[in-house]
Amino acid sequence: MPPIELPGADWVDRHHVLVSGRDVAAPDAARSMLGAEMPGWVSSLMRLRNFIVGFVGLKGAGPGVGLDPSHSIGGFPIVSETPRKVVLGFDDWHLDFRIVVEATPQPAGTEVSVSTLVKRKHWFGKAYIFLITPFHMLIVKQSMKRLGTPVS
DSSP states (O other): OOOOTTTTTOOEEEEEEEEEEEEEOOHHHHIIIIIIIIOHHHHHHHHHHHHHHHTOOOOSSSTTTTTOOOGGEEEEEEEEEEESEEEEEHHHESSSEEEEEEEEEEETTEEEEEEEEEEEOSHOOOHHHHHHHHHHHHHHHHHHHOEEEEEO
């Protein structure tokens, strides 16, 4: 059954961390991971990505794309937001994507999970995901380290 946040999603990954000793709201976790100053290598990769994809008509994403901060987090538009779940993302011609950040209270703190959902529309969307997946994984893991300890 496809995730409710993006019906028809055909590519998904999910990562978890435990934020020890405190309750964290999902929007705050998303801002900590995506809205804070990114490491130089991540910012450089995102600028390069936005430059290259501009030639084929894709939307820019990530920090520095000039979105209204009251309606976006880290350069990604807010689709929906509650204290326990925030959904970010947009639809483009090659694929639709959502970043879902969930915060679940635990006895030892808050478990924060980040899911990336993608609905690839055609061959270009499939090729794009194939090419960016290694970078995506590095960026997600680096961003989540800011919050807490990875959960198996």
